[in-house]
Amino acid sequence: MEFTEFAGYRVIRRLGAGGMGQVFLVEHPxxxxxxxxxxxxxxxSRISPPDSGARPTCSRS
Known part of the structure; x- marks a missing residue:
């Protein structure tokens, strides 16, 4: 998948990928x-069943 903008952020480059998805370096204008x-x-990315142990997380470095 190639794109230069996502959710209002400018995509600078792909940092990596793994079993769950891809990580991009982005910059807000x-x-x-x-x-x-x-x-x-x-x-x-589908909603996990309640007993899966998955929980939403958000972090900022």
Missing amino acids: RLPRQDALKLLDAGV
Whole structure:
């Protein structure tokens, strides 16, 4: 998948990929910082059943 913008962020480059998705280095046009954006593959981004142990997380470095 090739794109230059996602959710208002400019995609600078792909940092890596693994079993769950891809991670990109992105930059917001009005904020003076770079962030990492992880896009989950379609198979893992579905809502998990309650007993799966999965929980939403968010972190900032």
